[in-house]
Amino acid sequence: MPGGRLTYQDRQRIEQALADGTGYAEIARRLGRPTSTVSREVARNGGSRGYRALAAHRATAHRARRTGPVARPPVEQTTGYGRDPxxxxxxxxxxxxxxxxxxxxxxxxxxxxxxxxxxxxxxxxxxxxxxxxxxxxxxxxxxxxxxxxxxxxxxxxxxxxxxxxxVDDGLWYRAWSLRVHVFRTWADAAADGAAVLGPQTPAGDRLQLMGEFFGLVVRDVERITADWQAFLSARGRSPQPTTVPTPQPAAVPTPGVAR
CATH class of the missing domain: 1.10.10.10 (Winged helix-like DNA-binding domain superfamily/Winged helix DNA-binding domain)
Structure with a gap:
């Protein structure tokens, strides 16, 4: 709460914001804290370039020498498999x-x-x-x-x-399957446009090349999907994908670009 001690999650947010180049005033606004709280926290724990949430949390606990329990990072980050949080x-x-x-x-x-x-x-x-x-x-x-x-x-x-x-073994199959549907739609639309405009015209030629490109992409994705299913089967995992959701063309981004 405002005015209370910074939690580990607060410090994680500070670290991420600093990495993004966010100023102290904006960080303080997001946390609901005075700007001076953020600036002091960063200054005594490595500065804007050296601030690390976990190190700051441990150093603060050491300085405070509290008798009660110190708020700790989420359990899943600190226990199991000997991980370094x-x-x-x-x-x-x-x-x-x-x-x-x-x-x-x-x-x-x-x-x-x-x-x-x-x-x-x-x-x-x-x-x-x-x-x-x-x-x-x-x-x-x-x-x-x-x-x-x-x-x-x-x-x-x-x-x-x-x-x-x-997220599961079917994740990548579902994601790629949605894109196959979109790319096939684009390939068909481009081929239709090339026929309407005339493949010998500049616009028709452009659309024909577009259709050929996305046709190649569809075949490549289908091949990769088959290889992935074979890989899962060899690993003893079920090659059967989970249900692929019905795509919404306006909502499905191109690879690497999410909206």
Whole structure:
């Protein structure tokens, strides 16, 4: 809460904002804190270029020498498999940054990365709200986008009322299958346009080349999909994909560019 101690999640948000080049005043506004709180926090924990959330959290706990328990990072980052929580947190930030550079909205990228790095591969909306410290509406919007492009599957656990959102072995099949549908539609539309305009005209020739290109893409994606199913089968995984959602052409981005 404003005026209270900074939590580990607050410090993670500060670290990410600094990496994005955000100023202290804007960071403070996002956290609901005075600007002086943020500037002091950064200054005594490595400065704007050297600030690291985990190191700052540990250093603050050491300085305070509290007798009570210190708020800790999320359990999934600190326990199991002997992981280094600092390395996990740094990887998450790199992964999110890569997705943002590829065209994903930042909130959507954070949701998808959270699913990727969870060992279960599935989280409820409430889990994501608590983990990312954002509003339910932000999670809902991101999940809706990820479902549309086939990156997330909705699951209902028997006996539970809440849906879980999962990444699984069928993720890449679903995502590529949606794109095959879109690319095939573009190829057919281009071929139709070339016939209408005349393949010997400049416009018709342009459309004919477009149709031939996307026809090649469709065949390539189909080949990759078959190879992937064979790979899963060889690994003892089921090659049968989960249901591919009906594509919405206006909502399905081209590869590497999410809207």
């Amino acid at each position: 600092a390395a996990v947190a740094a990887f998450e930030q790199r992964f999110v940054a890569m997705m943002v550079q590829s065209g994903f909205p930042r909130m959507t990228a954070r949701v998808l990365v959270s699913l990727f790095v969870s060992d279960s591969g599935a989280l409820t909306a409430a889990d994501l709200v608590a983990r990312l410290r954002v509003s339910p509406a932000s999670i809902s919007k991101s999940i809706a986008f990820l479902e549309r492009i086939g990156f997330v599957a909705r699951q209902r656990t028997p006996g539970h009322r809440r849906d879980r959102y999962a």
